[in-house]
Amino acid sequence: MAYRKLTEEEINRLKGQSCLADDWGQVEVAGDFSTEYVHHTRFSGHVRLGVFQKEFMLPGGIGKHSGLRHVTLHNVTVGDNCCIENIQNYIANYEIGADTFIENVDILLVDGVSTFGNGVEASVLNEMGGREVPINDKLSAHLAYIMALYRHRPELVARIKALTDYYAKKHASAMGTIGSHVMILNTGSIRNVRVGDYCHICGAGRLSNGSINSNEQAPVHIGHGVICDDFIISSGSHVDDGAMLSRCFVGQACKLGHNYSASDSLFFSNCQGENGEACAIFAGPFTVTHHKSTLLIAGMFSFMNAGSGSNQSNHMYKLGPIHQGTLERGAKTTSDSYILWPSRVGAFSLVMGRHVTHSDTTNLPFSYLIEQNNTTYLAPGVNLRSVGTIRDAQKWPKRDGRTDPHKLDYINYNLLSPYTVQKMFKGHEILENLRQVSGELSDIYSFHSAKIRNSALVKGLRFYEIAIHKFLGNSVIKRLEGTAFRTNEEIRARLKPDTPIGSGEWVDISGLIAPKSEVDRLMDAIEQGRVARLADINAEFGRMHANYYTYEWTWAYEKLEEFYGIAPESMTAADIIRIVEKWKEAVVGLDRMVYEDAKKEFSLASMTGFGADGSRLEKELDFEQVRGDFESNPFVTAVLKHIEVKTALGDELIGRMRQVE
Numbered sequence: 001m002a003y004r005k006l007t008e009e010e011i012n013r014l015k016g017q018s019c020l021a022d023d024w025g026q027v028e029v030a031g032d033f034s035t036e037y038v039h040h041t042r043f044s045g046h047v048r049l050g051v052f053q054k055e056f057m058l059p060g061g062i063g064k065h066s067g068l069r070h071v072t073l074h075n076v077t078v079g080d081n082c083c084i085e086n087i088q089n090y091i092a093n094y095e096i097g098a099d100t101f102i103e104n105v106d107i108l109l110v111d112g113v114s115t116f117g118n119g120v121e122a123s124v125l126n127e128m129g130g131r132e133v134p135i136n137d138k139l140s141a142h143l144a145y146i147m148a149l150y151r152h153r154p155e156l157v158a159r160i161k162a163l164t165d166y167y168a169k170k171h172a173s174a175m176g177t178i179g180s181h182v183m184i185l186n187t188g189s190i191r192n193v194r195v196g197d198y199c200h201i202c203g204a205g206r207l208s209n210g211s212i213n214s215n216e217q218a219p220v221h222i223g224h225g226v227i228c229d230d231f232i233i234s235s236g237s238h239v240d241d242g243a244m245l246s247r248c249f250v251g252q253a254c255k256l257g258h259n260y261s262a263s264d265s266l267f268f269s270n271c272q273g274e275n276g277e278a279c280a281i282f283a284g285p286f287t288v289t290h291h292k293s294t295l296l297i298a299g300m301f302s303f304m305n306a307g308s309g310s311n312q313s314n315h316m317y318k319l320g321p322i323h324q325g326t327l328e329r330g331a332k333t334t335s336d337s338y339i340l341w342p343s344r345v346g347a348f349s350l351v352m353g354r355h356v357t358h359s360d361t362t363n364l365p366f367s368y369l370i371e372q373n374n375t376t377y378l379a380p381g382v383n384l385r386s387v388g389t390i391r392d393a394q395k396w397p398k399r400d401g402r403t404d405p406h407k408l409d410y411i412n413y414n415l416l417s418p419y420t421v422q423k424m425f426k427g428h429e430i431l432e433n434l435r436q437v438s439g440e441l442s443d444i445y446s447f448h449s450a451k452i453r454n455s456a457l458v459k460g461l462r463f464y465e466i467a468i469h470k471f472l473g474n475s476v477i478k479r480l481e482g483t484a485f486r487t488n489e490e491i492r493a494r495l496k497p498d499t500p501i502g503s504g505e506w507v508d509i510s511g512l513i514a515p516k517s518e519v520d521r522l523m524d525a526i527e528q529g530r531v532a533r534l535a536d537i538n539a540e541f542g543r544m545h546a547n548y549y550t551y552e553w554t555w556a557y558e559k560l561e562e563f564y565g566i567a568p569e570s571m572t573a574a575d576i577i578r579i580v581e582k583w584k585e586a587v588v589g590l591d592r593m594v595y596e597d598a599k600k601e602f603s604l605a606s607m608t609g610f611g612a613d614g615s616r617l618e619k620e621l622d623f624e625q626v627r628g629d630f631e632s633n634p635f636v637t638a639v640l641k642h643i644e645v646k647t648a649l650g651d652e653l654i655g656r657m658r659q660v661e
Contacts (some may be wrong), residue, residue: 003028003048010035019043030080037067044090047073050080056101056232064101079180097197106188110176114192117210119168119639120230123264124148125298125324127280127314133266134164135232135249137171137213138534140285140547141268141302141510142411142541144249146523148282149300155527163534181215196220198233204228218252218404232540235404243273251285252408253401268302268510269409270401276306284329284510285411286396298341300326301512303320303396311334327351328362329508330415345369347420347508348383348428357449363426366463369450378450380427381463385593394638408538410545416471418506418555424464425559431461466586468563473583475556476576477653478549483661488572495557501547502554514544515551573660576653584650591643 008015011024013035021027021043029049037052052066066081072090079098084091089107102108120133122498124144131148147160179197185188187204195201196214203224210231214220220233223240233239233250240257250256251268262278269285276294281287291308298314307472310333314323325341327333330348340353340576345351346365353371359378364382369376397413434445445452452460476495485491505516522540525531531540544551560568566575635643 001030001050004031005029014038014041022517037065037069039068040070041068042072042090044072045075045092047075048077050078050082050098052081052083054081054099056083070185075175080283093174094176094178096178097182099180100178100182100184102178102182102184104186105184105190108178108190110174110192113172113174114176114209115168115172116176116192116194117230117232118171119165120209120232120247122249122266122280124266124280124282125300127264127298129326133249134161134168135266136164136167136534137232137234138230138408139213139249139251139266140538140541141251141266142512143537144266144268144282145284145510146519147406150523153523153527156523159526159529160537163463163532163537167534171594181216182214215404223257234408236402239252251405269407270399273309282510282538286399287407298324300324300510301331302328302508303330305332307333307335307337310341311337312341314341328365329511346423348415350383350386359450360448361450363423363430364447364460365420365423365427366467367460376450377456378447378452379456380431380452380460381424381467382456382459384463384467385590396601409511410541411511412545412548414513416467416474417513418502418515418552419508421468421471421559422506422555424468425562428461428464428468431457431464466590468592469582469586472556472563473586473650475553476560476579477583477649478655479553480576480656484656485573488660491573491576491657491660492569492571495571497554497557498550499547499554503558504555504556510543512545513519513548515555518544518551573657576657580650580654580657584647587646587650588643591646 006024006027006029017035017038019038019039026045027043027047027049030051032051033049034052038101054066055120056064056066059065064082064083066452069085071084071087074090074092076091077095078084080097081098082096082100084102086104087102087108091108093110094108119134121134123129123132125131125148131151133144133147143160145155150156176192176194178195179199181198182195185203187201190207192209193207196212198216198219199212199214200219201222202539204226205221206227207222208229209226209234212220212222212233213235218236220235220238221238225242226239228239230247231245231250234252236253237250238255239245239250242259243256244261245256245265248262249266251271253269254267254271256273258274260273260275262273265278265281265282265283267273267287271283271286272288272290274290275292276289276296279297281296281298282300284300286303287301288304289306290298292301293309294306296306297312297313300313304327307493312325323341325343326338327345328347331345332350334350334352337351339351340356340358343355343358344360344362345366346361346363349361349367349369351369355369355371355376356374357376359369359376361369361378364378364380366381368379368382370379400411430447434447434452438445443454445454445457446555477596478492480494483494501518502515506513507516507519509519522531522537526537530546531537544545557568560566564579599602
């Protein structure tokens with residue numbers, strides 16, 4: 001925008017409206033500037049003003065015309081049509097965008113050169129240090145995972161830290177920015193904070209050294225009583241109601257409020273934190289904690305739901321809090337659960353009770369860990385039939401609140417993937433070995449520091465087999481869909497993978513499921529300097545995510561021989577039919593178990609507390625009015641529909657296979 005000096009007449013008019021300037025020659029204005037709406041304003045340093053032609057409509061129907069009233073500006077550029085009034089101290093060293101409303105703020109300044117939170121180190125997982133993650137505007141859950149956990153590759157960590165330092169220095173400035181269409185009301189001190197477009201800050205207590213990366217598609221809301229020091233808040237997030245953050249990164253579409261307090265913690269996409277505390281946690285996508293008495297400490301989580309009173313302990317009383325733990329994706333803790341770190345809980349497992357031994361169930365996913373008399377009992381695979389697990393898997397994609405077209409995290413929602421199914425293969429082998437070593441008639445089997453009852457072990461073997469049948473069958477059906485085959489050779493040609501990438505081990509790097517070989521390849525490229533920008537690293541994660549199903553088939557293809565004993569290169573239509581029949585049996589069997597589990601929610605025992613003052617009939621009617629009846633429950637009808645659809649899908653492929661000569 002072109003600016004001009006004030007005319008003598010404009011200066012006199014401003015003086016008449018109780019305005020002061022250290023040097024009127026340092027005040028520049030837009031061509032169409034009018035003095036009409038500038039009152040009781042002091043100008044210091046170099047100040048530039050836009051036009052004041054717009055009126056703001058505020059809640060309750062009151063209108064306020066843009067302009068400057070009761071404010072001191074020092075080295076400030078004010079965009080067109082802003083309204084700034086009642087600033088108790090001053091605004092210094094800021095460029096303010098157009099259509100922004102700032103009222104009743106204590107102080108707003110940039111003091112010296114600031115990186116606005118970029119480069120701040122959060123000591124995640126270990127309060128004593130050693131796993132620090134330097135936060136920045138572009139931090140993804142996946143890069144942070146590598147930074148925190150791949151400390152056995154010091155060159156890699158040094159390279160990533162250098163990239164973050166370069167980014168922080170590049171964005172360092174002695175001038176801050178407040179974007180366009182921003183609203184800042186009734187707020188205390190804002191110091192060294194960069195504020196993005198369309199941000200709404202109302203009633204915050206203190207914001208210091210941070211970036212609020214708001215934009216038009218995904219505005220950020222900072223609410224009453226919030227205190228943030230050394231922070232970055234990503235697009236679409238809400239931080240409200242007395243939340244206190246120190247050295248924290250808040251990812252996209254997160255919600256933190258109701259006096260939630262966190263230090264040295266990372267929260268990635270769609271996390272929610274209310275009432276409780278977090279210290280040195282790595283909260284991957286969809287980590288949720290709602291309860292006042294819940295403390296999450298020195299742990300890694302994702303797709304996790306913490307019950308009320310959930311707690312972990314990482315103290316070795318002589319050496320300090322040096323231990324950490326992991327709850328793999330989809331794990332849940334019940335009310336008053338406790339885990340003594342170090343421990344590792346397998347994916348989609350449920351933790352109930354107080355666990356004081358250091359268990360590692362990473363290769364026994366979908367399990368229950370239940371404490372009885374200070375002993376951890378393990379029920380492998382039982383969560384596969386749980387209605388809660390299936391409901392969770394369905395709700396996560398629907399609850400993705402990110403509206404920003406530029407997404408930082410690449411999230412894979414699949415319940416069954418090479419990552420979880422490879423663990424089932426290992427888990428099946430572990431359970432078989434336990435049975436062989438201890439004998440089939442043992443009542444109790446010992447696994448690490450946990451106990452497995454005989455009946456639980458037998459069921460676990462069956463659950464894992466059913467899930468593997470389901471996953472491999474799904475993969476085969478998907479690969480062969482929509483094609484008419486005339487010969488077995490055509491089937492084999494179609495089954496052949498499109499790429500060798502995908503074989504071997506897979507990893508879940510905080511929401512992104514990918515072959516370990518591809519993650520290793522990226523890390524090698526970073527170490528060698530071939531990938532040398534944060535944006536390029538994130539683009540590589542995006543490529544892995546986009547190619548997930550191609551890589552998944554490579555992995556599944558190799559597992560067909562291991563599981564079914566048939567070499568895929570010599571597979572026939574008859575073999576495919578056998579695989580699909582097994583798949584149908586598995587899918588329908590699992591859905592039936594889920595259906596029966598859902599039925600428990602509608603049992604007479606579940607109706608206790610309904611129909612408070614009446615008969616059994618009134619109890620049932622009251623329950624039905626509140627919860628609905630079982631057969632018309634949306635989840636139940638979806639399970640029945642799923643059985644119908646999947647059966648038809650399997651029958652369709654079997655029909656095509658029977659046409660093969």
